[in-house]
Amino acid sequence: MNSTDKIFTVSQLQNRLQIWHNQNQTIVFTNGCFDLLHLGHVDYLEKARSLGDKLVLGLNTDASISRIKGPSRPLQDETSRARIMASLLFIDAVVLFNEDTPLELIKIVQPDILVKGDDYTVESIVGHEVVLARGGEVKTVPLVKGYSTTNIVKKIEQQLKLK
Structure with a gap:
């Protein structure tokens, strides 16, 4: 299997979700930008996947990230x-979304479990109402402290200034 086999359009994902639901698979959903993959991401995603049978990752598009994080x-x-995210063993599907939040995608996926890091409260997780209303669960998982793309970018910038 190639990593590209795990990257889906929304309609392709809907077909795959139907298969997984028919197999009584527990669908876990999370989302993010994942601009520079680091240990914090890997740990978080492994923990998310351990909560169910299949992990669907909603990935912000470039346009979405630029609106949220700025033009750089x-x-x-x-x-x-x-491709990088789909290459990870514990991710079963990657789907891009262009909105600022994954709410519309969560309505389509209808995950059994919605997951974010413990820097969120359940009530602050986008889509929690959708998942809870259909009897699903919303969970947070502990994050590895000190790892963030923003911190990595700052460190690189500092190193460049020293040269």
Whole structure:
């Protein structure tokens, strides 16, 4: 299997979700930008996947990231980010979304479990109402402290200033 086999359009994902639901698979959903993959991301995603049978990752498009984080981001284009994320063993599907939040995608995916890091409260997680209303669960998982793309970017900038 190639990493590209795990990158889906919304309609392709809907077909795959139907298969997984028919197999009584527990669908876990999370989302993010994942601009520079680091240990914090890997740990978080492994923990998210351990909560169910299949992990669906909603990945912000380049346009979405630029609106949220500013014109200097993303550092890597969406095709690169999607391939990198799809190459991870514990991710079963990657789907891009162009909105600022994954709410519409969550309505389509209808995950059994919605997950974010413990820097969120359940009530602050976008889509929690959708998941809870259909009897699903919303969970937070502990994050590895000190790891963030923003911190990595700052460190690189500092190193460049020293040269």
